Amino acid sequence: MEPDFWHARWQGKQIGFHEGKANVFLVKHFSRLPVAPGARVFVPLCGKTRDIAWLLGEGFRVAGAELSRIAVEELFAELAVVPEVTAEGALTRFSAPGLDILQGDIFALTRETLGPVDAVWDRAALVALPKDMRARYAPHLVALTDAAPQLLVCFEYDQSLLAGPPFSVPPDETRALYGDDYMVAEIEAAPVPGGLKGQCEAVEHVFLLERV
Numbered sequence: 659m660e661p662d663f664w665h666a667r668w669q670g671k672q673i674g675f676h677e678g679k680a681n682v683f684l685v686k687h688f689s690r691l692p693v694a695p696g697a698r699v700f701v702p703l704c705g706k707t708r709d710i711a712w713l714l715g716e717g718f719r720v721a722g723a724e725l726s727r728i729a730v731e732e733l734f735a736e737l738a739v740v741p742e743v744t745a746e747g748a749l750t751r752f753s754a755p756g757l758d759i760l761q762g763d764i765f766a767l768t769r770e771t772l773g774p775v776d777a778v779w780d781r782a783a784l785v786a787l788p789k790d791m792r793a794r795y796a797p798h799l800v801a802l803t804d805a806a807p808q809l810l811v812c813f814e815y816d817q818s819l820l821a822g823p824p825f826s827v828p829p830d831e832t833r834a835l836y837g838d839d840y841m842v843a844e845i846e847a848a849p850v851p852g853g854l855k856g857q858c859e860a861v862e863h864v865f866l867l868e869r870v
């Protein structure tokens with residue numbers, strides 16, 4: 659999707675993807691990642707997800723990447739934290755103790771700007787992108803994070819019934835995108851209650867990705 663699509667979604671408050679509380683799969687499965695409190699977790703395409711508050715509450719440090727300045731400002735407001743804001747090349751860094759959000763295009767983010775991360779939580783990031791962008795995103799994420807272990811959630815549904823985002827990313831595609839760099843283990847598959855957007859049956863697949 660082009661940046662304008664997402665900017666319009668945030669400006670128009672069309673953020674049906676935003677969950678009001680920490681994601682159930684994050685809470686249930688995060689402990690499977692080989693990281694301990696104090697580790698730095700990267701949340702790509704983070705929006706203003708409450709997952710960040712949950713991770714901070716569990717004692718992790720968090721780095722996020724998000725295109726929309728509106729999203730980032732709302733994230734900090736909802737955390738009741740005033741960030742320090744600094745220019746960082748093509749991006750803007752919003753930082754507070756234990757938290758850095760790089761606002762701008764993730765494809766413009768470099769490993770140097772992001773800094774070291776120990777794990778990745780991808781919910782509604784890979785699936786937010788159309789297929790051609792997913793093919794760029796996956797290797798970029800691997801390079802940015804030095805193949806840090808990941809917990810990843812993907813939707814699978816009949817793409818002919820509903821236009822994305824979120825896009826359908828079947829398990830075979832996840833394995834094709836990440837299989838060279840990770841052991842890709844599916845740890846849960848659960849139907850979306852009521853269907854995706856109430857319109858079509860869908861399954862959420864949860865993967866644990868660990869370095870080969």
Ligand SMILES: C[S@@+](CC[C@H](N)C(=O)[O-])C[C@H]1O[C@@H](n2cnc3c(N)ncnc32)[C@H](O)[C@@H]1O
Pocket residue numbers: 664665675676677702703704705706707723724725726729762763764765781782783786823
């Ligand atoms: C479907 S939302 C998911 C947000 C969050 N992960 C959550 O679970 O609520 C996708 C987010 O990715 C952001 N985004 C889209 N393209 C991006 C890009 N190229 N770089 C950084 N962020 C991007 C959008 O602004 C949007 O907030």
